Amino acid sequence: MGRYALKRLVQGAITVWFIATATFFAMHMVPGDPLASDKAVSEKIRANLEAKYGLDKPLLTQYGIYMGNLARGDFGISFTQENRRVNDIIREHFPVSATLGILAVVFAALGGILWGALTALNRNRMPDIVIMLLVILGISVPSFVFAALGQLTLVNINNLLGFSLLPVAGWGTVAHMLIPSLVLGLGTMAYLTRLMRSSMLEIMNSDFVRTARSKGVPAPRIFTHHQLRNAILPVITVLGPSIAVITTGGFVVEIVFAIPGLGRYFVQAVQQSDYTVIMGTTVFYGAFLVLMVIIVDLVYGLIDPRVRLE
Amino acid sequence: MSETTFSARDFESVHTDEAVQVIARPSLSYWQDAWVRLKDNRRALFSLYLILALLAFTIAGPWVWTVDPQTQDLDQISRAPGPAAQATIVAPYVPWDGSTLAPPGTGLRLAEPATTQAVRLLWEPVEGARGYRVYRNLFPIGEERAFGLPLFDILDPLDTSFEDRLDLKPRNYFYSVVELNPDGEPTGAHQTIEVDVERVTTLEEAAAAGLVPEGAELREGDSVELAFHPLGTDYLGRDMLARLMSGARVSLFIGIFAPILYILFGVVYGATAGFFGRWVDQVLMRFSDFVVALPFLLFMILIRVASGVQPGESGIAPLVIALVLLGWPATARLVRGQILQIREEGYVSASRLLGAKTGYLVLRHMIPNTMGVILVTLTFAVPSAIFTEAFLSFIGMGVAPPEASWGSMCNEGIKTMLTYPHELIFPALFISITVLAFNMLGDGLRDALDARMRGTE
Numbered sequence: 154m155g156r157y158a159l160k161r162l163v164q165g166a167i168t169v170w171f172i173a174t175a176t177f178f179a180m181h182m183v184p185g186d187p188l189a190s191d192k193a194v195s196e197k198i199r200a201n202l203e204a205k206y207g208l209d210k211p212l213l214t215q216y217g218i219y220m221g222n223l224a225r226g227d228f229g230i231s232f233t234q235e236n237r238r239v240n241d242i243i244r245e246h247f248p249v250s251a252t253l254g255i256l257a258v259v260f261a262a263l264g265g266i267l268w269g270a271l272t273a274l275n276r277n278r279m280p281d282i283v284i285m286l287l288v289i290l291g292i293s294v295p296s297f298v299f300a301a302l303g304q305l306t307l308v309n310i311n312n313l314l315g316f317s318l319l320p321v322a323g324w325g326t327v328a329h330m331l332i333p334s335l336v337l338g339l340g341t342m343a344y345l346t347r348l349m350r351s352s353m354l355e356i357m358n359s360d361f362v363r364t365a366r367s368k369g370v371p372a373p374r375i376f377t378h379h380q381l382r383n384a385i386l387p388v389i390t391v392l393g394p395s396i397a398v399i400t401t402g403g404f405v406v407e408i409v410f411a412i413p414g415l416g417r418y419f420v421q422a423v424q425q426s427d428y429t430v431i432m433g434t435t436v437f438y439g440a441f442l443v444l445m446v447i448i449v450d451l452v453y454g455l456i457d458p459r460v461r462l463e
Numbered sequence: 464m465s466e467t468t469f470s471a472r473d474f475e476s477v478h479t480d481e482a483v484q485v486i487a488r489p490s491l492s493y494w495q496d497a498w499v500r501l502k503d504n505r506r507a508l509f510s511l512y513l514i515l516a517l518l519a520f521t522i523a524g525p526w527v528w529t530v531d532p533q534t535q536d537l538d539q540i541s542r543a544p545g546p547a548a549q550a551t552i553v554a555p556y557v558p559w560d561g562s563t564l565a566p567p568g569t570g571l572r573l574a575e576p577a578t579t580q581a582v583r584l585l586w587e588p589v590e591g592a593r594g595y596r597v598y599r600n601l602f603p604i605g606e607e608r609a610f611g612l613p614l615f616d617i618l619d620p621l622d623t624s625f626e627d628r629l630d631l632k633p634r635n636y637f638y639s640v641v642e643l644n645p646d647g648e649p650t651g652a653h654q655t656i657e658v659d660v661e662r663v664t665t666l667e668e669a670a671a672a673g674l675v676p677e678g679a680e681l682r683e684g685d686s687v688e689l690a691f692h693p694l695g696t697d698y699l700g701r702d703m704l705a706r707l708m709s710g711a712r713v714s715l716f717i718g719i720f721a722p723i724l725y726i727l728f729g730v731v732y733g734a735t736a737g738f739f740g741r742w743v744d745q746v747l748m749r750f751s752d753f754v755v756a757l758p759f760l761l762f763m764i765l766i767r768v769a770s771g772v773q774p775g776e777s778g779i780a781p782l783v784i785a786l787v788l789l790g791w792p793a794t795a796r797l798v799r800g801q802i803l804q805i806r807e808e809g810y811v812s813a814s815r816l817l818g819a820k821t822g823y824l825v826l827r828h829m830i831p832n833t834m835g836v837i838l839v840t841l842t843f844a845v846p847s848a849i850f851t852e853a854f855l856s857f858i859g860m861g862v863a864p865p866e867a868s869w870g871s872m873c874n875e876g877i878k879t880m881l882t883y884p885h886e887l888i889f890p891a892l893f894i895s896i897t898v899l900a901f902n903m904l905g906d907g908l909r910d911a912l913d914a915r916m917r918g919t920e
Contacts, residue, residue, distance in 0.1 A: 171753040175762075179769040293899035295850060295870075297857045298891045301877050308881075312605075401760040404858055409877075420858055423764055424774040431768065435761045442758055 158451055165443045170220075172439035176432050177219055181212060183428070201230060228433030233425050239433035242418060247437070249324060250407070250414035254400040256334035261341035261395065266388060268342070269349020270381060273357060284346065291343025296336070296402055300409040303336045322411040333410045337403055341395045345388055353384040386457055393449035397442045497835070500911035507907020513900040517893075521711040532705035532867065536690055538664070540632070540700040541883040547691040548633070550664040552683050556580055561624030571640050571654040574624065578663040582627040584638060586654060592642040594618040596649055597625045600637040601882060604655050610639045618647070633662035662689075695885050697875060703889055706867050710890065713779065713868040717852045718897070721786035722844035728787065729794025730830070730837060736795065737802030738825060748799065751792040762789055763851065764860050777863040782855065786848055794840055801833040835912035842905035846898035853894050869894045 210218075222229065228239035268288075272281040307321050319328050356362060357380060365375050404416035415434060422430035491499065501507050539548065559581070561574075574583035584597070600611025614627055627638070641653040669687050681687065694703035736747040766785035772778035805811060811828055819827070849869075855861035856870030863871060869890040876887030 168753055168756045172757055175757060176765065179762075179765050182769045183771060289899065289902075290895075292902060293846070293895045295853050295857070295873070295891065295894055295898075297854070297873060297877070298887070298895075301880055301887065305880065397758065401758055402854075404760065405854065408858060419761070419764075420860070423768060423860065426768075426774070431765065435758065435765055438758045438761055439756070443756055446756075 157454060161447045161450060165447050168443050169436075169440045172443075173220065173223055173436045174216075176435045176439075177216055180428055180432050181215075198230070198232065223436065228437065229429040231430050232427045233422075233430075234427075239430055242430060243415065243433065243437055246413060246415040246418045249412060250400065250403055250416055253330065253334050253337060253403055253406070253412065253414060254396065256330055257338035257341070257399045257403075258392070258396055259338075260335055261338035261345055261399065262388065262392060264338070264342040265345025265349050266381075266385060268346040269388075270353055270376075270384070272346065272350045273353035273384075274376075276354065285350075288343045288346050291339055292347075296340055297405045297409065299336045299339050300333075300406050303332050304409060307332055324412045324414075329412075333406045333412060337399060337406045340402070341399055345391070345395070348391065349384060349388050352387045353380060356380050356384045359383075386453075389449065389453050389456065393446035396445045396449070400442070401438065493835070497908075497911040501907055504907045504910060506903050507911070510900040510903035510907065513896065514904060517711070517715070517897055517900065521708060521715055524708040524711075525705070528704055528708065530692075530702045530705040532701060532709040533865065534701065536692070536696055536700040536702070538668075538689060538700070539692060539696050541698050541879060541886065542692055542696045542700075543883065544693060544695040544703070544885055548662060548689045549686045550662045550669070550689055551578075551686050552666055552669060552681055553578060553580060553663045554683055555665045555667065559583055559624075559626050561585070561622070561626070571638070571656045573656070573658065577658045577660045579631045579633055579660055580628070580663050580665075582631060582636070582638070582658055582660060584625045584627070584640070584656070586623045586640055588621050588623050589642050589652070592620050592650075592652075593645045593647060594620060594643040595623070595625075596641045596643055597627070598639040598641065599627065599629075600639065601634075603637055603657075604639060604653075610641065610653070611637065616643065616647070618643070631660055633660050635659050664689075694889055695883075697872070697886050698879055698883070703885070706872065707869075707889060707893060710867040710869045710872050711893065713862055713866065714849055714852055714870065714894070715897070717779065717782055717786070717868075718845050718849035721783045721848050722790065722841055724783070725787040725790035726794045726837060726841050726844060729791035730798050730833070732791060733795035733798030733800075734802055734825060734829065734833075737799035738806065738821070738829070740803070744799070748796070751795050754789065755792045757789060759789055760851075760854070763855060767855075767860060775859070775863055777861075777866045779862060779866075782852060782861055786851065790844065790848070794837070794844075797836060797840060798833055801836055802829050805829050805832050835908075839905060839909045839912060842901055842908055846901040846905075849894060849897055849901075 226240070228243065231237040231239060231242065268284050272284045275281045304321055307319055311317050311319070311321065319332060320326075323329055362375060362379050365379050370379075401416070403414060404420060406412070407414040407417040408420065415438075419431070419434045421427075422434065501511075538550070542548065559574075561583075569587055571584060571586045574585045577583075586595075589595075595617045597614045597617070598610035598612060599614055600609065602609075602611075604610060614629065615625060617623075617625065625640075636658045637655055638658055639653050639655040641649040644650045664687065666681060666683075669681070692702050692704070694707065696702055697706065732747065732751070736744045763782070763785045766788060767778050767781045770778065770781040770784065772781050805828065808828075811824060814824060814828060852861055852868060853870030853873065856863075856868050857874045857877075859874065861870055862868040864875070872890035873887055873894070876883075876890060880887050
């Protein structure tokens with residue numbers, strides 16, 4: 154297990170290096186002088202930036218400086234806000250996005266497993282048909298429509314009740330988090346439900362389930378100990394990529410619900426051509442996602458020993 | 464033992480019909496077999512028709528519905544879908560000083576029927592008030608006393624009339640008159656009236672907009688039919704149906720063209736890796752692992768920024784390029800796996816034994832045998848590309864005005880979601896239907912084409 158973990162970590166580190174390099178060269182393809190935009194950069198910032206990044210030096214030297222800074226965990230200084238370090242921006246806004254994302258992943262995973270198991274157990278009966286219709290809806294309706302509808306429903310419920318049951322927008326308390334994270338997790342939940350259903354159907358017809366049944370194991374125990382445990386495995390495999398989809402998909406939810414997360418900040422940074430923030434956020438997100446995938450894989454290795462042998 | 468005699472006749476063969484001997488069904492090629500299976504799958508067939516209808520809507524639609532998607536119909540801004548609207552012809556506007564004969568009654572009331580030309584309000588002077596503030600709202604005034612849009616402050620307690628001409632729509636409004644205290648601040652006291660505004664136009668306006676039928680003699684009190692917008696108009700008065708058609712061109716172009724490009728690239732890449740194997744395979748697949756690890760949406764935006772698209776500009780080409788740059792690895796991996804498998808098949812060895820060259824092997828045996836998988840991948844790639852475009856346009860990082868795509872229309876529609884929901888619903892509906900249709904077709908194709916995946920769901 155230790156060797157496997159180490160191998161994955163080294164691979165991850167190389168991947169992060171690739172992401173950082175791709176980001177650096179992509180941003181240096183931007184035509185023109187990034188500092189000479191119409192949103193004038195003040196002299197102070199400009200001098201700071203030129204000194205720090207060696208902007209008058211050749212590209213490869215700049216690349217060296219950039220990678221050196223990154224290795225020390227320094228993402229640089231904002232182009233548009235004086236004396237604001239990208240690290241501070243990430244430190245301030247990322248926890249919000251992460252909380253939102255984690256809640257959404259929990260919603261999606263729990264919901265997906267629950268609904269998937271439920272549909273498989275009731276194959277071709279009413280619950281199966283209804284839930285699978287909802288799943289089709291969840292897969293084909295864009296997330297921003299869910300976000301808009303979620304907010305609209307909330308407004309109507311609050312109006313109907315005459316008091317604010319759940320806040321419509323903003324961030325701060327648990328009440329703020331519920332609906333946005335639910336909306337964010339909905340698409341993934343639909344996808345996971347489908348996956349769980351087919352995996353569960355396969356397990357239900359497998360030999361070990363039949364053996365357990367013939368030995369007289371009670372049905373609830375077969376469900377929890379034999380079917381559920383094995384059917385969850387494929388769901389866990391796609392959980393890593395799902396975390397990626399959910400965390401970056403948070404942009405829309407953050408915008409619609411006015412949540413001060415990193416995604417919303419990233420969109421703002423693009424609108425203001427704040428290059429250091431764009432680069433810093435991208436590399437940070439990339440590293441975070443790589444780490445998440447590794448963690449999920451390691452957890453998977455713990456649950457299913459067969460994986461480690463490969 | 465009796466003797467049996469045989470004649471020559473006994474050795475003639477019994478007449479047989481040649482056709483009876485053939486007991487096999489006619490042999491079906493792979494694609495014929497797939498087509499038969501697809502035709503039996505009602506959901507897949509339905510989605511195929513749906514996609515054809517969408518393509519017809521996109522390509523042939525603009526010939527049938529020739530309204531220009533850019534033209535603004537300022538008489539009918541944000542009009543809900545429905546039959547053509549009628550407007551009553553009235554006399555040209557005459558300024559009003561509030562001194563008309565007050566109609567009977569007390570309290571806040573209309574001086575004359577409310578029209579889109581003007582809403583004229585009258586009320587009684589209130590003892591002790593410094594003046595009045597007039598509000599207009601789209602909704603009834605609730606507990607929280609949200610009066611809506613403040614229109615005007617009247618700072619004369621005896622001036623008890625108000626004329627509203629601000630952007631009137633044929634709908635219900637709630638006008639409130641709130642008393643002002645001597646400091647000019649609103650006191651709690653207010654009167655509210657619900658006003659039903661009628662759509663009117665003048666003769667000159669109707670003639671200028673080309674609404675008067677030829678040879679018709681119109682008088683005041685007659686009604687004319689306004690331009691027809693079956694699906695309503697957006698917040699600038701542009702025809703929704705025409706805009707949905709032009710948006711479909713952009714959305715479907717990106718949604719179909721980009722996947723074709725990146726799957727083509729993925730096929731070449733994966734086939735190269737799979738066929739050459741060894742270190743070529745190692746290097747190529749390691750690189751594709753890196754590309755997979757890039758955070759997809761962030762890099763979509765990054766590539767857009769890198770190609771010099773300013774915020775607020777439309778970037779269709781960068782969007783397609785970004786999709787191609789980031790989308791290919793999944794196909795490459797799939798095709799590589801297929802090629803590795805096919806390479807070991809007996810018919811490939813046989814072909815090689817007969818002297819087939821590498822190029823021939825790849826083109827004749829390997830690519831055709833992966834076509835099914837490739838087609839399925841393509842069908843599933845379309846909805847995800849459409850989603851990506853819609854998502855990016857929605858956050859303002861894709862297609863921007865004046866160009867329309869379904870995503871950018873949703874972006875515009877969400878701002879008026881509460882009052883004019885059709886501006887969000889229609890484009891969202893088109894995205895959902897398209898994505899649904901391609902997903903269902905993909906499921907059907909997978910069942911029909913891919914023998915190994917058959918029956919997994």
